[in-house]
Amino acid sequence: MEIADLAARIVAGERRALARGITLVESARADHRAAALTLGEELSGRGEALRIGLSGTPGVGKSTFVESLGMQLLGEGLRVAVLAVDPTSARSGGSILGDKSRMEQLSRQDGAFIRPSPAGRELGGVARRTRESVALCEAAGFDIILIETVGVGQSETAVAGMSDIFVLLLAPGGGDELQGVKRGIMEIADLVVINKADGDLAPAARRTCADYAGALRLLRRRTGDPEGIPKAMTVSALEEVGLAELWAEIRALERFRRESGHWARTRAAQARGWFEEEVRRGLLDRLSRDAGPAFEDAGTRVAAGRETPGAAARRLLDRLAREGGNGA
Amino acid sequence: MEIADLAARIVAGERRALARGITLVESARADHRAAALTLGEELSGRGEALRIGLSGTPGVGKSTFVESLGMQLLGEGLRVAVLAVDPTSARSGGSILGDKSRMEQLSRQDGAFIRPSPAGRELGGVARRTRESVALCEAAGFDIILIETVGVGQSETAVAGMSDIFVLLLAPGGGDELQGVKRGIMEIADLVVINKADGDLAPAARRTCADYAGALRLLRRRTGDPEGIPKAMTVSALEEVGLAELWAEIRALERFRRESGHWARTRAAQARGWFEEEVRRGLLDRLSRDAGPAFEDAGTRVAAGRETPGAAARRLLDRLAREGGNGA
Numbered sequence: 001m002e003i004a005d006l007a008a009r010i011v012a013g014e015r016r017a018l019a020r021g022i023t024l025v026e027s028a029r030a031d032h033r034a035a036a037l038t039l040g041e042e043l044s045g046r047g048e049a050l051r052i053g054l055s056g057t058p059g060v061g062k063s064t065f066v067e068s069l070g071m072q073l074l075g076e077g078l079r080v081a082v083l084a085v086d087p088t089s090a091r092s093g094g095s096i097l098g099d100k101s102r103m104e105q106l107s108r109q110d111g112a113f114i115r116p117s118p119a120g121r122e123l124g125g126v127a128r129r130t131r132e133s134v135a136l137c138e139a140a141g142f143d144i145i146l147i148e149t150v151g152v153g154q155s156e157t158a159v160a161g162m163s164d165i166f167v168l169l170l171a172p173g174g175g176d177e178l179q180g181v182k183r184g185i186m187e188i189a190d191l192v193v194i195n196k197a198d199g200d201l202a203p204a205a206r207r208t209c210a211d212y213a214g215a216l217r218l219l220r221r222r223t224g225d226p227e228g229i230p231k232a233m234t235v236s237a238l239e240e241v242g243l244a245e246l247w248a249e250i251r252a253l254e255r256f257r258r259e260s261g262h263w264a265r266t267r268a269a270q271a272r273g274w275f276e277e278e279v280r281r282g283l284l285d286r287l288s289r290d291a292g293p294a295f296e297d298a299g300t301r302v303a304a305g306r307e308t309p310g311a312a313a314r315r316l317l318d319r320l321a322r323e324g325g326n327g328a
Numbered sequence: 329m330e331i332a333d334l335a336a337r338i339v340a341g342e343r344r345a346l347a348r349g350i351t352l353v354e355s356a357r358a359d360h361r362a363a364a365l366t367l368g369e370e371l372s373g374r375g376e377a378l379r380i381g382l383s384g385t386p387g388v389g390k391s392t393f394v395e396s397l398g399m400q401l402l403g404e405g406l407r408v409a410v411l412a413v414d415p416t417s418a419r420s421g422g423s424i425l426g427d428k429s430r431m432e433q434l435s436r437q438d439g440a441f442i443r444p445s446p447a448g449r450e451l452g453g454v455a456r457r458t459r460e461s462v463a464l465c466e467a468a469g470f471d472i473i474l475i476e477t478v479g480v481g482q483s484e485t486a487v488a489g490m491s492d493i494f495v496l497l498l499a500p501g502g503g504d505e506l507q508g509v510k511r512g513i514m515e516i517a518d519l520v521v522i523n524k525a526d527g528d529l530a531p532a533a534r535r536t537c538a539d540y541a542g543a544l545r546l547l548r549r550r551t552g553d554p555e556g557i558p559k560a561m562t563v564s565a566l567e568e569v570g571l572a573e574l575w576a577e578i579r580a581l582e583r584f585r586r587e588s589g590h591w592a593r594t595r596a597a598q599a600r601g602w603f604e605e606e607v608r609r610g611l612l613d614r615l616s617r618d619a620g621p622a623f624e625d626a627g628t629r630v631a632a633g634r635e636t637p638g639a640a641a642r643r644l645l646d647r648l649a650r651e652g653g654n655g656a
Contacts, residue, residue, distance in 0.1 A: 280608070
């Protein structure tokens with residue numbers, strides 16, 4: 001299929017074309033990579049969704065949350081795409097989205113599109129492919145894109161860097177630990193949501209919510225921040241309680257950020273950051289291709305204290321310069 | 329002066345030679361840079377200090393703290409060097425250490441060496457020069473190196489990345505905000521110290537300490553972390569109260585980390601990380617030298633949505649490869 005044709009079908013809303021486009025984006029083959037870049041250019045600027053990042057460790061009920069929130073949004077006439085960034089997942093099973101049956105209801109809806117995390121063990125690569133998939137979903141006319149992560153390594157930062165609004169999902173807990181969520185996450189969350197505020201867990205959910213509201217006050221109060229302190233809220237995805245209030249908060253924050261110019265600035269900065277990262281990655285890829293073993297060896301010598309970092313780097317760079325740059 | 333001679337004088341403990349070596353390290357001139365790398369190699373592996381990172385915003389009494397702690401350590405027969413990482417400071421005045429008179433007593437002692445932050449507005453450069461200065465101070469036989477930062481931008485992360493133990497210094501406060509300290513700092517502190525626990529402020533200091541102890545429990549409890557939760561403690565640098573207890577904590581943590589192997593692993597990983605960073609910086613320096621305007625222009629087009637990040641990066645990389653790499 002010609003790329004221009006594929007692009008037209010994606011814009012026309014053909015789900016199979018979208019899935020095929022994402023497969024192209026996810027491929028590591030050089031010819032696919034070139035085609036994916038062309039596809040991205042064809043689709044550039046075609047539609048704009050609200051991109052919501054969502055982080056939560058296994059056990060917080062994320063699938064149920066996405067399913068409930070997604071169904072509510074479909075009920076409002078919105079089209080919802082769900083993507084994932086999970087560098088540890090093999091495509092087959094490990095991913096929270098690998099098993100679509102966890103979101104059985106949502107996955108059957110016409111207005112919904114669910115795609116598991118691309119396979120890969122290196123966050124940079126997984127994040128890049130998800131970023132490009134986001135652009136495809138936007139071109140396909142989705143209104144809301146939920147980008148979820150299990151919070152491994154730096155994946156929250158990566159997801160926050162491709163989101164307009166970032167939500168941290170937690171389960172009721174003793175309030176004495178951050179439930180295995182990665183460092184720094186409390187610093188980037190726009191909203192903290194305590195799920196499972198139902199049945200026996202409701203009191204614990206309220207306590208956890210109060211604990212996190214306190215922690216957010218402690219960590220996030222900034223003089224003159226017009227957005228104020230991020231809110232902590234409870235929901236029950238299972239009983240579909242609190243989702244409307246959560247959605248109202250998200251929309252209010254979206255509106256505020258659009259009107260204040262924060263939105264456009266963030267998107268521009270994200271795009272520029274992605275470009276710079278692509279260039280850096282490209283340069284480092286060439287480094288490891290042109291001087292991989294030498295780079296590794298020098299790192300080992302430096303770690304063992306047999307060479308200073310500065311001198312080892314200078315030697316490697318000099319050698320690269322002498323040999324000249326040639327290649328892709 | 330020959331570099332070998334300068335190195336010998338630094339190892340012999342000549343303060344003027346050390347100061348001169350650091351000036352060489354801080355210079356941006358290409359011939360100085362080459363000489364500094366040679367000096368670093370000459371001195372490599374000569375002595376090992378305990379490197380303590382210290383972060384605190386202006387107003388927490390950091391100078392008094394460093395002075396009091398430093399005097400106490402000198403009293404124990406230890407030699408103490410104080411360096412700083414502050415990318416915003418002009419050499420002349422802005423730096424917390426620019427005015428040595430703030431540490432009048434310490435700066436007059438034979439066993440102490442105080443050096444303000446190198447000038448520079450770019451953290452990477454400032455951090456690199458401080459890192460190399462640390463190595464010089466170790467070769468000069470200092471036992472303790474305090475590396476302080478005012479916590480601007482990512483400077484705490486940079487300082488933590490060159491420290492064995494990282495201390496966050498705070499003043500008594502309402503406990504309702506993190507006193508302007510940067511995001512994520514609570515996640516990297518090994519000890520949180522509330523200064524000014526004296527006179528009228530003593531009760532507030534104790535409250536603040538309890539607040540932060542709670543926050544540390546919330547944020548830092550990790551199942552199976554053998555080091556446990558980082559401690560929060562009060563001190564009065566002015567009245568020299570609590571410093572012995574603080575020092576005992578630091579030494580206990582040092583001992584634990586040395587015995588557990590954490591110490592050696594961290595140092596090796598830091599050295600490898602610095603090497604890789606030097607190589608990356610070198611490659612990016614070449615990029616901006618060989619393709620600076622094109623890189624800037626492409627970034628602006630991407631930010632404006634006129635080009636996709638992936639396609640723009642590919643075009644720039646292709647152009648660089650075609651033009652070839654030449655020149656150190």
